[in-house]
Amino acid sequence: MDGNRGLTWPAPLVDAVVGLVLLAVGLVGTGAAAANAGVGTGRATYPLVVVAASALAVRRRWPLVTLGVVTAATTAYLVLGYPYGPILLSLLVAVYTVAAYLPLRVGAVAAGVALAALLTHVVVGVRPPGLFGAMPAAAWVVVPFAVGTTVRLARESAARGRVDEARRLADAERLRVAREVHDVVGHGLAAIHLQAEVALHLLARRPEQAEAALTAISRTSREALDELRVTLTVVRRDEPAGERAPTPGLAQLPQLRDRLAGAGLPVTVEVTGEPRALPVAVDLAAYRVVQEALTNVLRHAGPATATVRLQHAPTGVTVEVTDTGRGPVGAPGAGHGLAGMRERVTALGGTCTAGPAPGGGFRVSARLPVEEAQ
Structure with a gap:
């Protein structure tokens, strides 16, 4: 059993690696996303990307705090008129974590609050996309929440199966x-x-x-x-x-x-x-x-x-x-x-x-x- 633990990375280390990878993707890809959309970046663009990615380092220890920080950074990013880009990947991971590791009711409420906050940029902001932008924005919350819930239910079912077999x-x-x-x-x-x-x-x-x-x-x-x-x-x-x-x-x-x-x-x-x-x-x-x-x-x-x-x-x-x-x-x-x-x-x-x-x-x-x- 100890040998198996030695072959498994600790959860905090895995979360830190995930945060670093998404930070690198955000720093490299945000500029390209802005260029493709014909929108320039501003002084707050990269700090918000850094905040959203860095919060993932504690996603399993404090999933609700992580989702709150990532949602706030992502919402501010979109309200300021910056284009959809790699920062949304951080939001995806944060929503998935809440759905996968918290009870269904708590996760659903948290994801609903995050979705409501995210959709404010549809009608408020420097360049609001209008109601047509609601569906793609909602997909970044709904899809990872569904996947995370499925993973959590499968994990609980497997645990019950092991208990029943024992x-x-x-x-x-x-x-x-x-x-x-x-x-x-x-x-x-x-x-x-x-x-x-x-x-x-x-x-x-x-x-x-x-x-x-x-x-x-x-x-x-x-x-x-x-x-x-x-x-x-x-x-x-x-x-x-x-x-x-x-x-x-x-x-x-x-x-x-x-x-x-x-x-x-x-x-x-x-x-x-x-x-x-x-x-x-x-x-x-x-x-x-x-x-x-x-x-x-x-x-x-x-x-x-x-x-x-x-x-x-x-x-x-x-x-x-x-x-x-x-x-x-x-x-x-x-x-x-x-x-x-x-x-x-x-x-x-x-x-x-x-x-x-x-x-x-x-x-x-x-x-x-x-x-x-x-």
Whole structure:
């Protein structure tokens, strides 16, 4: 960012250059304009040109003051009977600046006052051009005002667009983080809840078996916290995401299977096709679909078993989770997880379906496309 500033001229320097350029044009071109019109120059001609051009050096710092000074100098120049010439370029720049950098109402009032002052030379002055001179004089105010207003509106629209895009990206990032936290916390708490129920059931009669359940709770909570910490590094940028745990993916399915087996849900994993490295987003989405589907089985299916099928193909990967439980998930709030799965998959161009399995139980299937390597 600092480098970009170094390549951009400061506004005061740009304004000073504009003033110097128009001053040079005025000093050189005013005499030629007078000769072409058959009008001589007077003692006030060049001082007025100098005043009008010099005022532009502060045009963006004090746009109304600049327009007032330039309008006064230009009006005096025309009332004294000097011909249209380069001094009108200074007026053009001053009107444009007011329109481009001030609110529309303020700019319109200022430009209207400037136009009224400028038109006094049409009826008052050494050589008044009459009403036929009103239109060309008005054009030096109306045209730059219209251009400046257009530029200002375009700049404001671009700024609003940048703000809207930043807000959209922030909302999308918050939604992504919320979805990740839901998947991690929901799965971890579901497993811990069932393991705690087992421990409480066994504690009085078989305390030695309750110890195994408590050990599983400790392991599950630690793994869930590590995964949650990795997820939240998107918010906390002060430490690398891979410092304590890898980004979840299909490679972690064995650990997920073991964790759920400890919670009382036997899971079978079947893999077909040739496994290959998947893009991080696809790998994470596939894992989250399996995790959320198995968490729903754990919560809602009752005593059941589950099967996870992974099918690798050159154009994508398909994951399917079926269970032998009670059938459709009907518990309150279960739809949020399914909706999150669909959003995650469709965002990557895939498809996701969920519903009763043909042989009973529930079935979740998702296909995630992967571009073929060239």
